[in-house]
Amino acid sequence: MTSDLSLFKALATKGKELVKLHTMESDKLDPGRSNVRLEPHKELQNEVVKVSYDDRHKRVYINKGQYFEKVEPGVWNFHVGGYQVCEKWLKDRKGRKLNYDDITHYQKIVIALRETIKLMAEIDKAIGEWPIK
DSSP states (O other), X not given: OOSOHHHHHHHHHHHHHHHHHHTTOOTTOOGGGXXXXXXXXXXXXXXXXXXXXXXXXXXXXXXXXXXXXXXXXXXXXXEETTXXXXXXXXXXXXXXXXXXXXXXXXXXXXXXXXXXXXXXXXXXXXXXXXXXX
């Protein structure tokens, strides 16, 4: 809590943005505007076989030839509740073929995490130092 009304309002606004991102209701979650996409492969057909990450190329592989590209290391390594979000979501679908809705949802997850990381930095900057006054 803070006695600074302008800081409180700023943090409340950032909190509202976080809620929209985490409930998948934010306007920022438009996969059409995202640079995250799954590379097509005729034979592999979007099956999640083995999940791995290539930090040099910023790729999340779901099998030997298909990957989501342009996933930053900070997004890939982001944890919530002890779980690495991007990895867990795909590993929970191991052995399945991702359909269009699955691919779109994963793109939204990546965008939501990217935006969350930005908001966390903005919140830290707004607060400045601890304890909050």
